[in-house]
Amino acid sequence: xxxxxxxxxxxxxxxxxxxxxxxxxxxxxPGEETTPHDHPDSVMITLSAFERRxxxxxxxxxxxxxxxxxxxxxxxxxxxHNRGSTDTHCIFVELKEPTDTxxxxxxxxxxxxx
Amino acid sequence: xxxxxxxxxxxxxxxxxxxxxxxxxxxxxPGEETTPHDHPDSVMITLSAFERRxxxxxxxxxxxxxxxxxxxxxxxxxxxHNRGSTDTHCIFVELKEPTDTxxxxxxxxxxxxx
Numbered sequence: 724x725x726x727x728x729x730x731x732x733x734x735x736x737x738x739x740x741x742x743x744x745x746x747x748x749x750x751x752x753p754g755e756e757t758t759p760h761d762h763p764d765s766v767m768i769t770l771s772a773f774e775r776r777x778x779x780x781x782x783x784x785x786x787x788x789x790x791x792x793x794x795x796x797x798x799x800x801x802x803x804h805n806r807g808s809t810d811t812h813c814i815f816v817e818l819k820e821p822t823d824t825x826x827x828x829x830x831x832x833x834x835x836x837x
Numbered sequence: 838x839x840x841x842x843x844x845x846x847x848x849x850x851x852x853x854x855x856x857x858x859x860x861x862x863x864x865x866x867p868g869e870e871t872t873p874h875d876h877p878d879s880v881m882i883t884l885s886a887f888e889r890r891x892x893x894x895x896x897x898x899x900x901x902x903x904x905x906x907x908x909x910x911x912x913x914x915x916x917x918h919n920r921g922s923t924d925t926h927c928i929f930v931e932l933k934e935p936t937d938t939x940x941x942x943x944x945x946x947x948x949x950x951x
Contacts, residue, residue: 738907739951743932744880746907766858766930768882770905791884793852793860793928814907816880816930818857837853 725800727760738814747815756804765796766816767834774807777833784833788813794834801832839914841874852928861929870918879910880930881948888921891947898947902927908948915946 727735728747734757738746751757759779772790776783779801787807788794796815805811841849842861848871852860865871873893886904890897893915901921902908910929919925 739909741909741951743878744909744930746880748907764857766860766880768928768930770884791926793862793930795853795855795858812905814882816882816907818932820934837855 724763725760727757727762730760731757743819745817745819747817749811749813749815751803751805751811753805753808753810757802759800759802761800762796762798762815762817764798764818766793766818767796768793768814768816769812770814771810771812773805773809773811773813775811776804776806777801778804779832782832786833788834795837796834797831799832838877839874841871841876844874845871857933859931859933861931863925863927863929865917865919865925867919867922867924871916873914873916875914876910876912876929876931878912878932880907880932881910882907882928882930883926884928885924885926887919887923887925887927889925890918890920891915892918893946896946900947902948909951910948911945913946 734751736748738748769788769790769792774787776785848863848865850862852862883902883904883906888901890899
């Protein structure tokens with residue numbers, strides 16, 4: 724588990740944490756990138772509209788999000804690159820409990836509708 | 838469990854649901870109220886600044902929130918009243934898994950920092 728709060732502290736910060744969740748705030752500016760890191764099963768809530776590329780090895784996906792949206796982000800590893808003209812600002816609600824259903828092999832890069 | 842999506846469908850809607858979470862969007866206008874309903878352990882993310890009173894029987898708490906904030910909302914029953922001059926707009930990430938630690942008796946009305 725590569726924790727983005729440790730690897731990319733200029734972009735990720737902890738809003739609060741308890742026994743069930745850890746809540747992160749993410750901010751960047753156009754052109755900025757993160758290094759590879761891991762997310763557990765999370766819900767992402769956008770506080771700005773943004774466009775970014777998510778990269779996992781030789782696989783990548785381009786994501787365009789409106790402000791005020793909520794998306795599922797299944798457990799995954801990636802790095803991100805703000806390729807748009809607006810700041811990225813979003814909240815991640817990380818889920819702590821292990822699920823009974825391993826998601827290995829079914830992981831989808833980037834956010835999904837559910 | 839009194840589900841606010843059923844009792845207050847004009848204000849609460851389901852953004853998405855999967856095996857780990859249900860995500861709700863809440864919207865109201867100044868002066869509007871909800872009827873009593875239940876929330877499971879949730880994270881609330883505000884998409885507007887708002888002021889509201891949360892009422893549980895003869896106990897109430899006044900809440901003033903900025904936009905873009907994330908707060909823990911422990912499992913609780915309440916009704917809400919928008920007493921401010923701005924619309925309320927927020928997202929609730931409801932957690933589905935039961936916790937090992939019963940929260941009955943330790944519930945706090947309204948959002949808390951963690």
